[in-house]
Amino acid sequence: MLQFQNFIKSYGNYPALKIESLQLEGGIYWIKGVNGSGKSTLLKSIAGILAFNGDILLGDNISIKKQPVAYRKLVNFAEAEPVFPDFLTGTEMVRLFADAKDAPAGQEDRYIKSMGIQSFVDRPVGTYSSGMMKKLSLLLAFLGKPKLILLDEPLITIDTASLATLNSWIRERYEQEGTGFLLSSHQILENGSLPVSGELLVEDQTLKFIS
Numbered sequence: 001m002l003q004f005q006n007f008i009k010s011y012g013n014y015p016a017l018k019i020e021s022l023q024l025e026g027g028i029y030w031i032k033g034v035n036g037s038g039k040s041t042l043l044k045s046i047a048g049i050l051a052f053n054g055d056i057l058l059g060d061n062i063s064i065k066k067q068p069v070a071y072r073k074l075v076n077f078a079e080a081e082p083v084f085p086d087f088l089t090g091t092e093m094v095r096l097f098a099d100a101k102d103a104p105a106g107q108e109d110r111y112i113k114s115m116g117i118q119s120f121v122d123r124p125v126g127t128y129s130s131g132m133m134k135k136l137s138l139l140l141a142f143l144g145k146p147k148l149i150l151l152d153e154p155l156i157t158i159d160t161a162s163l164a165t166l167n168s169w170i171r172e173r174y175e176q177e178g179t180g181f182l183l184s185s186h187q188i189l190e191n192g193s194l195p196v197s198g199e200l201l202v203e204d205q206t207l208k209f210i211s
């Protein structure tokens with residue numbers, strides 16, 4: 001699903017993350033690591049938001065460096081603390097993302113209903129609480145037909161019912177379409193809530209398999 005080749009991300013002179021060679025098979029993975037270890041750096045690099053040295057390949061060897069547009073259609077990302085332009089409504093954000101990601105018509109409807117987003121989706125996002133913003137950003141990450149969905153701290157700020165809904169979205173996309181997931185979290189995952197393929201640890205400025 002995902003391959004790193006001589007990956008190095010530095011901030012100025014600080015080498016934040018280095019992954020010489022690593023291959024991840026399709027599946028659902030949890031990314032662990034203490035504060036400041038480099039989880040967000042890793043996810044933002046894979047999402048194509050941060051520049052880095054080396055290469056990342058997805059699916060059938062689609063390179064972020066050589067095929068940047070094709071690559072970005074295949075990866076969706078929800079930030080830990082999403083920020084969107086205050087004046088846009090949730091509906092406008094959905095249209096923007098659905099267009100950019102070539103989403104099938106009406107794909108968002110089911111997600112909007114199941115997460116209870118319909119009650120606020122027509123309001124400007126500047127009026128949203130942090131949980132409402134998080135729900136919108138999670139929905140946006142499910143639009144289109146990505147091969148990989150990256151969710152940075154998906155569990156923070158959403159309520160228990162929404163967490164169960166998010167788990168059902170992840171399970172469905174994985175089981176029905178083979179979509180891969182990388183999820184970062186400081187929380188302990190409830191046993192059996194997701195068919196997790198493995199856990200990865202960001203430590204000592206690199207990424208390791210732990211199970």
Ligand SMILES: Nc1ncnc2c1ncn2[C@@H]1O[C@H](COP(=O)(O)OP(=O)(O)OP(=O)(O)O)[C@@H](O)[C@H]1O
Pocket residue numbers: 011014016033034035036037038039040041042
């Ligand atoms: N824009 C930046 N400029 C300089 N250093 C940065 C920048 N962003 C992150 N860092 C540094 O890179 C390291 C990794 O940060 P990152 O945000 O990826 O960690 P994290 O594991 O996601 O942390 P947390 O669990 O606290 O969210 C930290 O040492 C941080 O100080």
